[in-house]
Amino acid sequence: MNDRVKGFPAFGKGVRHARSWWGKAWLRALEDTALDQAPLRQGRKYAHAGLVDTITVSPGRITATVYDTDDTHHTVVHVTQLTDGEWHRFLGQVAAKAGHLAALLDREMPRELADAAADAGVPLLPGIGDLDTECTCPGWELPCRHAAALCHQASWLLDADPWVLLLLRGRDRDEVIAGARPTAGVLATAAYAEPVRDLPDDPPPADLGPLPEFEPVAGLDVDVLRLLVADAAAKARAVLATGRWPASDDRQDRVRLAATQPALRDRLDVDPRAVRAWQQGGATALDVLERPWTPDKAATARARAAWSGGELPEPAVWRNRWTVGTRQLRLAPDGRWFPYRDTDGTWWPTGTPQRDPAAALTDTD
Structure with a gap:
């Protein structure tokens, strides 16, 4: 089969909803275009009832046979294809960031890419009036219930594969990949196909060495200061190991110190049950105790x-x-x-x- 003409088997009966942001944008364009909401509701029911047969997607159009109680109807949804100039600008946005093509290959449509395309004057996603429908039924509504059913199922196709949207705009997957080839460096598709390499092991943590000695100062408890310095060093190492900065919580910090530094327990005036909870399981155990x-x-x-x-x-x-x-x-x-x-x-x-x-x-x- 021509790569620019793709057939998709009928979905069958079942309630589904567009989940991706680009699938929802497609439905929003349909709803914004309709002058009457009744055919949209009927079309949604037809889609869920499995009354749409095999869907064919090609540049600029989606077609399917839609069944009704009285007859079967040939239904088409037209989408304007991008011009060569628009494709050139869009592919430039794809090539500008390797992650864009990687996301498309992973069947995701980055919102950042769609925004960049819009800034470059490329209408990637349909808007009001961009979904032009026709049907062999005698209905006068635009869209009719059969076209609405096809549009709903098309949103499910887009959910699973955003390449369908690019094909509707005029180019298939291979053409997009070839057109997004960078002028220098490694081809994004080749880089994406490379196996993920393991990062080298972290170097072992440096020995903290002996705790610093402090000259006695009037009113300063050197033993307490030594414990606080050791605790600060331990917290700093935890931040380096996890990459997460602990939330500021003075009370929780006092509980932690009382639980981990027995010499400070009497000085901190902390509920002994809170200390026991921290020893049982840290911050989670403290939350379980109190909330x-x-x-x-x-x-x-x-x-x-x-x-x-x-x-x-x-x-x-x-x-x-x-x-x-x-x-x-x-x-x-x-x-x-x-x-x-x-x-x-x-x-x-x-x-x-x-x-x-x-x-x-x-x-x-």
């Missing part, structure tokens, strides 16, 4: 299935807290169960968070 939350239906169903699979006793459930006598598990948003034990009427973190509620409940013993 109950309500899982959605899917998370609750997964939790119920895990609980039943462990053959555990029936719990009393309140939001994310599942209680069995003096033992309690608190479900975190990441799916882990944090064990707790009732001590003199107060729930204390105990044990290690687990994915398996049976293992976590055992850890409260």
Whole structure:
């Protein structure tokens, strides 16, 4: 088959919706063009009912047979092809950034590319009045329900393959790739086809060496200062290792220091349960201690299935807290169960968070 004429099998019955931003833009052009919304609603129903047969796409047109209760109709949607000058400007935008062609090869339409094309005067995506329809039915609406059905299914094709839009504008995949060849350097398609190479291992972290010594100064606790310097060094190494800068939270920082630096615990006046929680699981455990939350239906169903699979006793459930006598598990948003034990009427973190509620409940013993 000619590469400039592509056939796509009928979708069949089923409710679908355009998901990509460019598929939605196609439908928006259809809706903005229509003078009457009733045929659009009927066309959507026809599309979902599988009444559109094989779709053929070629430069400037999409065609299909659309079935109706009374007859079958030949339906065409026309799209203006780009001129040679417009293609030259568009391909220049594709070649200007290797990531544009790589995204297209990965069946994605970068919004940045569409914006750059528009800035260069190239109408890549259709707008009001750009979808010109014709149909053998006697309906006078533009578009009629059969053309609307075809346009809806065309948006599903665009979702799966943005090359369909470029073919409608006049050129197939191979022509676009050839036209986007850079004037120097490595061809984008060749670079994209190269296997991903592993990055070299990070160098080992440098030895921090001995902690600095400080001359005693009136009112300065040298031992505390030494601990703070060591903590700052540890935080800096964590930032280098993860690339993430921790959020500023003075209270959480005090809890962390009290949990990790016992010599500072009495000086920081921190709730001992918060310290225990941090030792149990860091910031997530602290949040589980202090903030109950309500899982959605899917998370609750997964939790119920895990609980039943462990053959555990029936719990009393309140939001994310599942209680069995003096033992309690608190479900975190990441799916882990944090064990707790009732001590003199107060729930204390105990044990290690687990994915398996049976293992976590055992850890409260």
